[in-house]
Amino acid sequence: MGESISFRLNGKPVQLDVDGDRTLLWVLRTDLGLTGTKYGCGESYCGACTVVVGKEAVRSCQLPVRAVRGKDVTTIEGLERDGRLHPLQEAFADAGGLQCGFCTPGMIMAAYALLLKTPKPSRDQILARMEGNLCRCAAHHRIVTAIEQASAKA
Amino acid sequence: MSDERVPIAAPPAAAPLPSGGRALRRRDFIKLLGGGIIVLFNVDLLDLAAQEVRTNGYPADFNAYLRIGNNGRVTVYSGKIEMGQGVVTSLAQMAADELDVSVESIDMVMGDTDLCPFDRGTYGSMSTRFFGPALRAAAAEARAVLVALAAEQLKRPKEALAVEAGVVFVASDPKVRVTYGQLAQGQKLVRTLDGKAVAKPLSRFKVMGKPHRRLDARAKVTGKALYAGDVRLPGMLYARLLRPPAHGATLKGVDTSAAAKAPGVVVVSQDGMVAVLHADPEAAESALRLVKADWEVPPPAFDDETVFAHLLEAGGEGEEGEKRGDLAAGEKAASSLFDGTYEDGYGAHAAMETHTALAHLANGKMTVWSSTQTPFPDQQAIAAAVGLPKEQVRVVTPFVGGGFGGKSGARHQALEAARLAKATGRPVQVCFTREEEFFLDTFRPAAVVKIRSGVDGSGKICLWDYHVWAAGSRSAEQFYDVPNSVIRTYGRWGGGTPKMHLFATGPWRAPGANVNVFARESQVDVMAAKLKADPLEFRLANTSDKRMRSVLEAAAKRFGWKKAAAPSGRGVGVACGIDAGTYVALMAEVKVDAATGKLRVTRIVCAQEMGIVINPDGATMQMEGCLMMGLGYTLSEEVRFQGGKILTRNFDTYEIPRFSAMPAVETVLVKNDELSPQGGGEPAIVPVGAVVANALFDLTGARLHRMPFTPARVREALAALRKASS
Ligand code: FES
Ligand code: FES
Numbered sequence: 001m002g003e004s005i006s007f008r009l010n011g012k013p014v015q016l017d018v019d020g021d022r023t024l025l026w027v028l029r030t031d032l033g034l035t036g037t038k039y040g041c042g043e044s045y046c047g048a049c050t051v052v053v054g055k056e057a058v059r060s061c062q063l064p065v066r067a068v069r070g071k072d073v074t075t076i077e078g079l080e081r082d083g084r085l086h087p088l089q090e091a092f093a094d095a096g097g098l099q100c101g102f103c104t105p106g107m108i109m110a111a112y113a114l115l116l117k118t119p120k121p122s123r124d125q126i127l128a129r130m131e132g133n134l135c136r137c138a139a140h141h142r143i144v145t146a147i148e149q150a151s152a153k154a
Numbered sequence: 155m156s157d158e159r160v161p162i163a164a165p166p167a168a169a170p171l172p173s174g175g176r177a178l179r180r181r182d183f184i185k186l187l188g189g190g191i192i193v194l195f196n197v198d199l200l201d202l203a204a205q206e207v208r209t210n211g212y213p214a215d216f217n218a219y220l221r222i223g224n225n226g227r228v229t230v231y232s233g234k235i236e237m238g239q240g241v242v243t244s245l246a247q248m249a250a251d252e253l254d255v256s257v258e259s260i261d262m263v264m265g266d267t268d269l270c271p272f273d274r275g276t277y278g279s280m281s282t283r284f285f286g287p288a289l290r291a292a293a294a295e296a297r298a299v300l301v302a303l304a305a306e307q308l309k310r311p312k313e314a315l316a317v318e319a320g321v322v323f324v325a326s327d328p329k330v331r332v333t334y335g336q337l338a339q340g341q342k343l344v345r346t347l348d349g350k351a352v353a354k355p356l357s358r359f360k361v362m363g364k365p366h367r368r369l370d371a372r373a374k375v376t377g378k379a380l381y382a383g384d385v386r387l388p389g390m391l392y393a394r395l396l397r398p399p400a401h402g403a404t405l406k407g408v409d410t411s412a413a414a415k416a417p418g419v420v421v422v423s424q425d426g427m428v429a430v431l432h433a434d435p436e437a438a439e440s441a442l443r444l445v446k447a448d449w450e451v452p453p454p455a456f457d458d459e460t461v462f463a464h465l466l467e468a469g470g471e472g473e474e475g476e477k478r479g480d481l482a483a484g485e486k487a488a489s490s491l492f493d494g495t496y497e498d499g500y501g502a503h504a505a506m507e508t509h510t511a512l513a514h515l516a517n518g519k520m521t522v523w524s525s526t527q528t529p530f531p532d533q534q535a536i537a538a539a540v541g542l543p544k545e546q547v548r549v550v551t552p553f554v555g556g557g558f559g560g561k562s563g564a565r566h567q568a569l570e571a572a573r574l575a576k577a578t579g580r581p582v583q584v585c586f587t588r589e590e591e592f593f594l595d596t597f598r599p600a601a602v603v604k605i606r607s608g609v610d611g612s613g614k615i616c617l618w619d620y621h622v623w624a625a626g627s628r629s630a631e632q633f634y635d636v637p638n639s640v641i642r643t644y645g646r647w648g649g650g651t652p653k654m655h656l657f658a659t660g661p662w663r664a665p666g667a668n669v670n671v672f673a674r675e676s677q678v679d680v681m682a683a684k685l686k687a688d689p690l691e692f693r694l695a696n697t698s699d700k701r702m703r704s705v706l707e708a709a710a711k712r713f714g715w716k717k718a719a720a721p722s723g724r725g726v727g728v729a730c731g732i733d734a735g736t737y738v739a740l741m742a743e744v745k746v747d748a749a750t751g752k753l754r755v756t757r758i759v760c761a762q763e764m765g766i767v768i769n770p771d772g773a774t775m776q777m778e779g780c781l782m783m784g785l786g787y788t789l790s791e792e793v794r795f796q797g798g799k800i801l802t803r804n805f806d807t808y809e810i811p812r813f814s815a816m817p818a819v820e821t822v823l824v825k826n827d828e829l830s831p832q833g834g835g836e837p838a839i840v841p842v843g844a845v846v847a848n849a850l851f852d853l854t855g856a857r858l859h860r861m862p863f864t865p866a867r868v869r870e871a872l873a874a875l876r877k878a879s880s
Contacts, residue, residue, distance in 0.1 A: 036377020100238025101374030102555030
């Protein structure tokens with residue numbers, strides 16, 4: 001059952017002794033106490049659980065923790081540096097890209113992965129990349145604006 | 155655990171009040187308040203709350219208060235909650251403006267039954283409408299008290315003093331000054347608002363009326379904002395519960411022995427509640443799969459297609475509402491008569507946060523962190539469920555991840571968590587899976603509207619005979635100048651009406667209003683088309699309501715509305731409505747892919763008049779949210795079911811609007827500073843179905859009578875049209 005799994009989480013090494021079949025989402029939310037990554041559907045439909053592994057946005061509800069062995073994992077908690085918000089976080093706050101805020105971590109992480117690969121995405125690229133992330137408060141317009149603002153600043 | 159994660163409000167300065175339940179006399183309540191300058195006030199209309207307040211033994215003359223502490227910070231205590239609608243920010247803006255302090259020096263303590271006075275719940279666009287004026291008056295009162303104290307201390311007349319950023323100073327000699335904090339030092343001054351304090355006139359607003367970054371933004375973009383599911387306690391267990399395969403099913407037998415053998419699993423089977431618990435939520439989930447249950451499922455009485463016939467039958471005689479004139483006279487005066495039937499299926503709330511609660515019983519006191527719009531009513535229900543006196547139950551509401559009415563009085567998860575915490579002696583979290591969320595949601599009821607209407611020779615609506623099943627009459631009220639009109643309701647949207655629904659129903663963002671406006675505004679369009687009248691002109695010719703005219707005209711101006719009778723082939727439509735005291739007119743443009751039937755809304759203009767606007771940016775955000783969310787109920791959202799069996803399980807089959815559905819949205823706030831602020835959280839969603847239906851008709855000549863307008867239904871309507879014309 002238990003296996004030793006090491007990876008980098010938000011820039012710091014972690015070593016866990018866990019059942020490698022458990023999903024990254026729940027390992028983050030329970031064992032590691034990082035509750036910024038949310039459960040929204042558990043079946044890959046909503047994107048609330050999005051984290052970045054390497055440079056890819058990944059649905060952590062679908063990912064066995066074993067799969068991140070030796071990789072670099074970034075969660076919403078890892079974007080702030082020395083008390084300074086990441087430009088995307090700043091832009092989401094400024095543009096009002098959130099209401100209840102529950103989809104927000106997943107939205108920001110999906111956008112973060114997009115900007116890693118495509119620093120200046122077109123509006124269509126933004127829409128296409130964000131299509132799989134759901135927001136029930138319907139903050140879509142502001143979310144797109146926020147991503148555009150952040151990419152303009154980067 | 156990580157203490158840098160933030161709950162909804164800064165920790166309050168004072169110790170918890172045990173006010174949450176005990177039948178407190180006012181004097182006792184005040185004794186419990188800490189020091190500082192305190193103004194008690196009432197947020198809800200007293201006549202609505204009085205009965206509940208009396209039977210619950212709370213002081214009857216206030217249900218919120220604010221305190222200026224000796225650090226100069228202002229804390230507002232209210233049982234209302236923040237679920238995305240932005241009240242934390244708009245209320246803080248109001249208090250800040252009236253008190254002349256910065257928004258950042260305000261702390262909001264909300265939704266905690268131990269810290270806040272009784273409140274019925276957060277719903278119905280009420281926070282700004284009723285809370286706003288009360289809070290402003292209370293803050294104005296507090297400012298007056300502070301200025302009077304300052305006058306005494308500085309030995310100057312009040313008139314000579316000015317206030318800025320929480321400092322009272324002599325206007326002609328700013329060095330002579332004293333801060334709010336200094337003034338509050340060592341005081342315990344309690345005032346009760348008598349409703350007479352005069353709030354600032356619009357012209358002196360400094361904070362209100364201007365955009366302000368959400369006070370919860372930083373917590374929410376860093377992942378530090380705490381929701382009910384994020385609270386961690388040592389030794390806590392995660393519970394998964396056995397659910398029936400269908401509503402109305404009975405449990406014939408259950409075998410939990412295999413689950414009980416799994417390592418670390420705790421099984422609780424109590425009065426029909428069967429739960430498996432584990433320190434790892436996924437292990438609890440796996441153990442639940444080992445539980446064998448034998449259910450008896452009743453044969454399905456009706457399904458999502460046959461429900462409408464069922465509603466008509468179950469509705470009975472109905473109840474007459476608003477009535478004007480005489481229907482027979484209207485019928486006689488009519489040169490054309492129109493009969494229309496409109497339908498809408500069940501809708502799910504589908505907030506991104508599923509219902510979640512963590513319960514912990516310690517030293518005889520049950521604390522429940524819950525995602526709820528109604529913490530105080532929940533407190534009572536939890537107390538009853540676990541057999542504790544109410545004052546031994548505390549409900550804490552962290553940030554709520556969306557509500558839309560679905561977390562209003564829907565409290566399975568909190569009751570289950572509390573019962574399980576009691577049974578196991580451990581803190582227990584119940585977090586619904588998405589499938590449970592779709593199964594246990596209090597759906598917006600399916601509804602039917604039948605209208606018989608008539609126009610006379612001069613193009614005036616002379617008859618309006620309106621019948622609505624299962625939606626109630628919200629937003630059905632007549633604002634067209636119809637001399638002969640009646641509204642009849644059969645069953646309401648809530649429970650209450652037996653045998654109408656197979657599962658729980660409840661309020662959904664603007665309950666009942668969406669289908670009522672869909673029906674009315676479609677029917678009005680049908681009449682305009684028959685007369686070959688421009689739909690906007692027809693509406694203007696039939697209403698003298700100034701506020702309605704103003705929003706229609708504002709929308710037309712922004713949209714660039716060009717006069718034409720429908721169907722014009724352009725694909726533009728108009729619809730309007732009133733909700734929560736606010737007037738809205740929408741104009742939209744649609745495109746349809748004739749092959750697939752996929753309907754796309756490319757542009758929406760929304761003109762809204764909501765009295766004084768406190769936070770224009772917040773109001774605009776709410777409008778945009780309403781329009782986008784409205785596209786969901788209009789185009790795709792429908793709960794599929796067969797008898798008590800819910801077929802809709804996750805977002806793959808319940809499609810909520812995505813980025814690709816985003817139309818170009820333009821919003822216009824029509825000024826009306828004569829009127830106190832009206833509701834903003836719901837009105838703009840109300841005419842979305844109608845405006846899309848009308849635009850589709852304008853484009854194709856096909857009229858849809860049932861929401862949502864799924865591709866299949868659009869294809870069908872287009873095919874029927876082709877058949878009719880060939
Ligand atoms: S929780 Fe992972 S996609 Fe919804
Ligand atoms: S902000 Fe509430 S779900 Fe997106």
